[in-house]
Every structure is written in structure tokens, then in C-alpha cells.
Amino acid sequence: MAQEIIISGFGGQGVMSMGQLLTYAGMLDGKNVSWLPSYGPEMRGGTANCSVILADDMIGSPIVTEATALIAMNLPSLEKFEQALVPRGLLIVNSSLVNKKAKRDDIDAYYVPANEIADQLGNFRVANMVMLGAYLEKTQAVSLDSVMKSLREVLGPSKEHLIPINQKALERGAQLVTSIHQRV
Amino acid sequence: MTKVFERPKALTDKPFHYCPGCTHGIIHCLVAEVIDELGIREKTIGVAPVGCAVFAYEYFNCDMHEAAHGRAPAVATGIKRVHPDNVVFTYQGDGDLASIGIAEIVHAANRGEKITTIFVNNAIYGMTGGQMAPTSLLGQVTTTSPYGRNPDTEGHPIRVSEMLATVEGAAFIERVSVHDIKNINKAKRAIKKAFQVQLEGKGFAMVEVLSTCPTNWGMTPVESLKWIEENMIPYYPLGIKKEVD
């Protein structure tokens, strides 16, 4: 079944790059993929979001209106997109910045303190990777191998030294959702 | 027998369509003579404007490109970037260059496009029948300033050469006139210089030529030449406005 994901947060939280990484990995896994950003003035400071589709069949509209998963990096994202989730959809909330719980009870919600974990790892920028790790663990949407390959591609040789910390962040996110099972 | 005058090779045999007493023909000849003297006819590409000189492509005996109104400097930019070793010139009137095409000329100059512009300023729209130009003098009566150009409502005549002289990319700017033999000779020297500046790759070069329009000025050809001297030159002083070594 197709994975239709909305990733949303403040500009600067790595929302777009997280989506691109996932899309890239999906492509390496041989899936049909698409990535669509919100664009315009809201890119600067406001809420940024992107739609990612990973599918075995052809992809029609790249806009995700009935999401199988939502990764909400901040509160406005949760409030804006919770309704877009399909029943039994997967919600991953950055609980470091969002102190509210989901309103719906027909979805699977996980609360990941991504910023705290990123700070513990020593780089606040990898909070997005913690969230992505959690998502991948829950869905197995793409292989970890492809994610690592994509990471190498996206970071390029100049930022190759950042690969270990990104990998750690992915692992921590994954561990967290297997251990806590915070289900609403 | 020695031939003392012949038609420049850079002009075709096509008779000019210009009105009696109009100095476009003189200016065409000067440009063509310069092209001949510099031996650049085979590599020259001209850009014709919209206005009285719209048929310039029928007169200049070189490859020619007819541009939209005011856009000649942009068209010339496209040509010159594709063929940097060719010589590219635009031939534009005051409505074309100073009104609708003011953005194009300023930015071509500012980019230092290695092109030569011949700017024919006769203070009126000729082709369309005598409307006010941005260079029309104060008090000048035209079909669209029937009570005389009023600075409060129509603004002041634009001194394009002085303005372009302030632009960094301009390498050579001179204003000349063709109202008598002495000035015609000076005009030719200026036009030659403007082509040489391009050949030397120095940057943008423009010669503004004060020109007549007896038909739309409502004067005889002789009166027109006098009008340049007595009315235009005091407002549009002749001379080099900018020259980069």
C-alpha cells in the first residue's frame, strides 16, 4: 500500500530535507516517489510542510490529502494536519515542542522528544532525523540501507563527518518508538 | 577620371523613404561610411527600431534584425552574446530609445554591452505623425502637446546622453548634430569612435545625433536646420559626455 506522508514544522527544522531524504531512499528502493513542498512566503519563519508519496503503483496527485502518516514537528502542524490522517494513520509528534496530545482516537500516535534527544546527541539539527527514525521503525517504508545511501548523497563529501550523528539520531528515534509504545 | 564620391558599400541601392529635409539619410550615410572605412561590413549586424527608421534593414547593406519598439538594445544584447566577435549596432529614435525603451538602453549600457547605439533625437515622433517625444522641448507644439509642452504636466525633455554618462558600463557617449557640414564631419568622427570602442571591447558606446523633422515640426528643411542650432543645441549641448580610456 502507498505511504502518503505529510511532514510539517517551522522553517529551519529540516522538514523539507527530511522529506527529500525519505523520497530519495524510496527511489533507491525502486518505488515510485514524489515530494511536494509548500512554497511561498510561509517558507520564511512560518510553517513549512511537504508531501511525500512512496508507492508501488503510479502516483497521481503529489498532494497528500489523505495521509497515512503525519510527522508534526510543532504545534501548528499538529493542529493543521491531524484531520488529514486516514483512520489508523500514524502520527508522530515532536513532544519537545508540542505539549498537546492528538484529539482523534482512531489513529496511532507516538510522542517523541526529538529536540531533547538531538541535544543529547550534541547537535540540535538532527531532531528531524530522530523523527524520521521513529517513522521508519513504525512503517518500514524504506530500507535503512537506502536511507544511509541517500544521506551520503544529500550531505555530500563536505559534510560527510555528519553522517555518524545523523545515523545515531535515526537509531534513537527508532529505539524510542519500539520501547515506549505511547499509543492513544 | 577619379571618383570623388560613391555610395557606401554598407548601404543598399534602395532609395530612402525619408521626407525631404529629414537628416536620417545623412546619418545613415555616416554610419555606412564608418562601417566601410573600418572594413567591418561583413561582420556587422544591425538592429532596426520602430519609428521612422523602421526600414533601416532595407538600407543598411549588412545582416539586420528588426526589433520591437524600444527593444533594440535587448535584441542587440542577444545577438552580441551569441556572436561576441561580430559588430552589433542599434539605430534608434527618441520615442524608441528615450520613452518606451528607456529601461532597455539604460540596462544595456549598465551591463557594458559591447554594442554601438546611434540615437537619433529629433524631439518628436515622426512615423506616427508628430506626437510629443520625451525629448520634445518645453513649449514645443505637437499633436499631443497642442498647447506647447508644459513641464508641470508633461515634464522636462530628457537629456539621455548626460544620463547614460553616469552609468558605469558606458564607455563612450557623445552628442553631435548634423545641421551643417562642420558638425556632420564631427558626427562622423563620433560615430567612428563609437564603433572603435566596440571593436576594442571597451563597453557600451552611444552617439546621440540631433536631427530634423521638417514635416512634423512644420518647417522648411532650411528652417529645420536653423531650429536645431537655435533651439535644440542650447538645451542639448554637444560634445563628449563620457569617454573611457
Added chain:
Amino acid sequence: MAKVLMKGNEAIAEAAIQAGCRYFFGYPITPQNEIPAYMAKMLPKVGGCFIQAESEISAINMVYGAAGAGARVMTSSSSPGISLKQEGISYIVGAELPCLIVNIVRGGPGLGGIQPAQSDYFQAVKGGGHGDYHMVVLAPASIQEMVDLVMDGFDIADRYRNPVMVLGDGMLGQMMEPVEFKERDIVLPEKPWATTGNKDGEPRRIINSLFIDAQALEDHVHKLYRKYDEMKKNETRVECYNCENAEIIIVAYGTTARIAKNVIQMAAKEGINLGLIRPITLWPFPDDTIDRWAEADHTKAFLTLEMSMGQMVEDVRLSVNGKKPVYFYGRTGGMVPTPRAVLEEIKKIREVM
């Protein structure tokens, strides 16, 4: 070659470079800014030339000059900027020069918005500029197709000495999909008509769209229309999807055609058999194909789906020519129809059918 993940706008620029385009003249406007940025970065590396012009007007006239000088050249913009280019486009057609113009459409009229739209259809296919003329208008629906059509577009432009427009929208420009750049032999045709300098004894080259004599202009326009007849014969492209046995056929291009495919899948689950006719060339319009499906017994109606108030629907109605009812559904202003809303529309049509 391996697939790469690329934004539509960047893919357009890369495809153009790979197609041998070395000259780009443009002006910033959202949502196509990635195209000039890519060109500014890459063209100098391949011996090309990028200029950020002072306006869209100037940019298209630089294209006019460069095309006349024989270069493979392009410009890109978005709706308001394309409006500014119309004068130049008309001149380029009149002077019979090849070039590629990309419009990454946003909502209008006026300054409008920056979200995707298809409301420039009329402008693209019915003229836009002044005078009797046409351009081949290519409407890709995926990033891969954008790449392929940009490359084809340059060849089509050269073949007919006529500008070609690629009509995308903000969504296609901004989205990323895997794309493959297929190896192509780039054969740039001889252009003996181009201004390169007139050698002694050879005919002069004059790039011109002025024909002051009415008979001469009529003859010239007739010549252009003979080319348009050839284009209609040779360049019409269309995709038919699931049309066999479809009771309602959606007609949509670009982004809305993608949405239509979602609708067809959703409808199939409810036992409703829908098809899609997707014009890939908006001009020439695939009227024969539409007419053929209008003749079919199983086809009960057409639904034209657009991100506009209904522009292509006029051409669909002309093509169907009263044989079957033609309905319209559209969102505009940057709103994108959801598959579910379209399906609801289909159900309404079925009730009245």
C-alpha cells in the same frame, strides 16, 4: 543513466542544457526561480550565457536577438511575466524564429497568487500576443515528461522555425520526482537564415516581422498557417488512459491529469468505469482523439477538469461537437481539486445522465 531525484524546475533547466541550449534570458518570478538559478550556475560551465534581464520584456527580446543570431535559446517565467513577454513572442513567431518558452503557471488575474493554476490556457493556445499565430504548447504531467518534452520542444521549434511553449504549473515546477536523462544525439540544424555577418556576394539575412504591404502580410500569414497545418499533422500528442469501456471520460492535462488518475482508481473501487484523455499538446489540440471517443457507445459524457474557471473545456466542446454532454469541474486561484471532490462531481453527473 541512473535516475536522479529532481525538482521540476531544475529538471527543465538541466534538460535544456543537455538539449544543447546555451543561452538563457530571464527575470525572477515565483514559482519558477529555480530555472534561472540553475542556468546562472550551470551555463557558464558549458560555455553558455545567462543574463538576468531588466524585465521579462527585455528577456524575451534578448531571446529574439539570440534566436535570430542562430542560437538554441530559451526563457522561462510565470503567468504575469509571460503576459509581459507576449509582444516578443508575437514578433518571434512573425519573424519565424525557434525558441523555447516555459510558463510555470500561477493563479491570476493580475498579480494573482503564487500557487499552481492552469488559468493561462487561453493565453498559451489562443494567441496571447497579437496577430494570427500559434505555438506548439506542450503540457507535461510528470518531471520525467517535463525533461523529455523540453528536449523535444527545442527540436520542434527548430523544425518549424516557431516558438514552442512548455506549460507547467507551480506544482510541477516545485515537486520532486525521479527522472532519467536519456542519452540523445543533439543535432543542431544548419541555420543559413541567421544573422552571423553578411559575407561579400552572399544574400543578406534580415530577421523581420514587418510586412507593410497588406498582400505581402497575408501571404506571410498563409505561409505560417501552412506550417501550423504541418504541426497539426505531425506534432499532436495525447495519452488515453482506461478509455475502453469508460462511461465518463475525464479530459485533463498536467497536474489535473494526475489528479484524474487518482479519481479513476477511486471510482474503479466503487465500480464506476472512468477514462482519461490527457492532451500532451494543448496546441495542436487532440480533437480527433476526443471525437473518436465521443463516437463510442460506452462514452456517456465528458468531464473537463482544470485548475481554472474552464478554458480547455471550450476546445473539448468543439471536439465533442455536441455528440455527448461535456461537463466541467475546476478550482482556481491556486486551489487544487482533490480526487474526492472530483469523484463527487462524477457521481452527480451519473445521476443526471
